[in-house]
Amino acid sequence: GIQVEQSPPDLILQEGANSTLRCNFSDSVNNLQWFHQNPWGQLINLFYIPSGTKQNGRLSATTVATERYSLLYISSSQTTDSGVYFCAVELDTGGFKTIFGAGTRLFVKA
């Protein structure tokens, strides 16, 4: 089956620093989403980005579908950015299965 790999698995940042999270996937997909899971477990959709680049405040994402990767950029990180960041892909197999990566665990220190 498709492999969704996220890196790095863990990341510690000083408040104000920038970071890049990566998601690689092993097969063609219909779409890709980035989510943030806060320390209380709530999953929030950040981007729906099957291709191209999107920006929302301090966050931006780029997906290069032909090369099977996506990047999430966090600029000027804040302590509230802490949590787990997941990418999730919908398989291009005619079904509706969504496959999540294992996540990047981010901790932003004050």
Place this chain on the structure above:
Amino acid sequence: GAGVSQTPSNKVTEKGKYVELRCDPISGHTALYWYRQSLGQGPEFLIYFQGTGAADDSGLPNDRFFAVRPEGSVSTLKIQRTERGDSAVYLCASSLGSGGYQETQYFGPGTRLLVL
């Protein structure tokens, strides 16, 4: 409603018992998803509904798991003969479902199931 809601928020049961988990999607969303998340892992897809029908149930682990959505809104995930390995957070998500493809998914807070 304002968001996806799930009840109960926590459920403790004994091995072998039957449990039902409920999901109320965002009003007007025709697509509904169930996932299971174990500690330290990403959500694992279980089943996808478009309206009343299960369009993809390929993620259900075995025949002890079953889900329904009889009126195309509220969904119930049913687990028979629970096992300790079923302990996890069960997440529900919904999306507009209007485009014939997956769209932005909005997640509920989850039900934490513990099987003793």
